Amino acid sequence: MLQIEIKSSFVELGNFLRQFSEDGNVKSASVLHNDLFFDDFVNLIELSQSHNGWFTPEQVQFSVQSWAKALTEDNLNQWLSNYDFSKIEPKKVGLILAGNIPLVGFHDFLSVLISGHDVLVKTSSNDQHLLKFLAKYLIAVEPKLNSKITFVEGKLEGFDAVIATGSNNTARYFEYYFKDKPSIIRKNRNSVAVLDGTESHEDLVGLGEDIFRYFGLGCRNVSKLFVPKGYNFDNFFKAMYEYRDVIHYEKYANNYDYNKAVFLMSNFQLLDNEFLTIKEDVSYSSPISSVFYEFYESLEEITTRLNADAEQIQCVVSKNLIPNSVSFGQTQQPKLWDYADNIDTLAFLNSL
Structure with missing residues (x-):
């Protein structure tokens, strides 16, 4: 798949997500596939708290709006401008995701696909539904993505590289289990x-x-x-x-x-x-x-x-007391290029 096709799919996803906020859900006639997805996503947001008691509608809507703001063509172009993925030979990249906050693993999911690789996703039991729904929307927008996205229910197998997030204890297990594969292992921070x-x-x-x-x-x-x-x-x-x-x-x-x-x-x-x-x-x-x-x-x-x-x-x-510090009220609204643990995910994926 061409990167422009993948990028366009995420821009459309951003347009879809922009309809849902704490101030209310407003259906836009210009958004693709609303007839199939709008009402179901409203229901999923309301049901999220039954899947994870911390995922109140307000918290899910905040996460959704954060990604809606991030997934614009300008933001994606700015983020991708420092990388050249033209020589990528698609690899299968496994993701082991955390589930502490809604859609916490979405950036890794986006990074793998936007760099041209295929993604194998093992979701957390605490956040099993939101990312799968957004993946279905992306596939509806661009059916070619169907062959590039796989959700794994059991053991993660058949991958060429892995990005795994967990506690300090599980990180030690990840480091041992994935020692023979290129990996990013994220711990408690x-x-x-x-x-x-x-x-x-x-x-x-x-x-x-x-x-x-x-x-x-x-x-x-x-x-x-x-x-x-x-x-x-x-x-x-x-x-x-x-x-x-x-x-x-x-x-x-x-x-x-x-x-x-x-x-x-x-x-x-x-x-x-x-x-x-x-x-x-x-x-x-x-x-x-x-x-x-x-x-x-x-x-x-x-x-x-x-x-x-x-x-x-x-x-x-x-308040500018420490170099490279974040402004008050902005920690939960990182830019696409604000990488977790200061590890450049796209550079890692480009090196595979």
Whole structure:
């Protein structure tokens, strides 16, 4: 298949996804195959929470809109402009996907196909339906893709390379099992924010989006704060109040109650606003409904620390305090060229 054909299919998928948002679903007469797919996708979004309790319609719609914004011809052209896939001999690339947030593996799926390879997909049991539906839409737009997309129910076999995402424990298994194949193995990562006390209320509200989107389950969610010694958390908690309704979601509330009780029984000192606890802790990975924090003496000190721990960190949020940091409120809206773990997926696929 020509890359232009594949790219055009994803542009059409972007047009399809643009119809679905938290503000309502608006059917467009110009979108291909709406008669076959529009109503079924509305139903799938509503049913997603029955498949995975964390996949509320609002969270699924946010993910869908993020991909709708990304899948434009201009974005795809900008992303692909630095690569030459003209000499690609199609290989079978296996994907082992995570399922922590909706469509978390879509970028790998897109990357394999847009580079000209065939994809073998093993979905997570926590996210089995959304990607399969979008694949069906792509095949309806371009039937040639049918031979390039395979979903695997059992053991992943017959692949030439693999991209696998899992925990630190499963990554060790992946590294052993796939040692004879070209691979990208992704492990646990967390995101952090560095504050200096000059942040506006709007900045901190944006930080709340980075903390609470997807209930904090993504590797791009902020789970750790670095703050200067003597930092006053009053403005932070005032901004977090914008997200107070999260406690009305039962699964989140259960985690809040449980994790707060564990902290208190261990005699940890907490700051708490009745839906979020923050705790001083050196770890980067905090449990759901909690954010860890550490004090720092200087920005040079914290920059050195973050560079040393780069393999544990997905992204850093700050108000231009740290080089290459992400703006507040933007962690869950990466560009196509913002690669997970800073590993250039397209360069890897182009080398096969």
